[in-house]
Amino acid sequence: MDPLGNIPVFLSVLKAVPSERRRRVLLREIAFAYGVLLVFFLIGDYILQFLGLQEEAVSIAGGIVLFLIALRMIFPGERPLAGDALEGEPFLVPLAIPLIAGPSALATLLLLQRSGSSREGLLLAMTIAWMASAILLLSSTFLYRLLRERGLIAVERLMGMLLVMVAVQMLLNGIGAFLGR
Secondary structure: OOHHHHHHHHHHHHOOOOHHHHHHHHHHHHHHHHHHHHHHHHHHHHHHHHHOOOHHHHHHHHHHHHHHHHHHHHOOOOOOOOOOOOOOOOEOEOHHHHHHOOHHHHHHHHHHHHOOOOHHHHHHHHHHHHHHHHHHHHOHHHHHHHHHHHHHHHHHHHHHHHHHHHHHHHHHHHHHHHHOO
């Protein structure tokens, strides 16, 4: 979910929103993201079964997507992570999806479900991760003032390095599972 890496993106997207509406918009987007995560938690496995996708495919694809996101965090280009700037107030895209409930979070959720983790424990872990992200994003203005631009860039790069490691592990797990069958 990378809330620290998303702070600069959230601040830039919400810059066009009137200051009196920012907190309400941010709360709405955080709630939408939880709704997407919850829906995916409940029916994601059925969607994969319907599409005929195996766990290995999800692991490899999730690893690739996460790797690309992590590379963009470490080596940002000209184009922002959130894509092209949209006019007006954001609605669902790009804040809720893909920045909070993105492909890597959804793939990780599916893989943990299929690994035999307890559904209640996984739901609790997902909710705690979402709440931690929500608290950090709601504190984004304060964190920006505290860390400044360079501090946030350093944190984003560090998170990118951690995500690269997680992505490589997801790829290795998927390839290993595929080759082991």
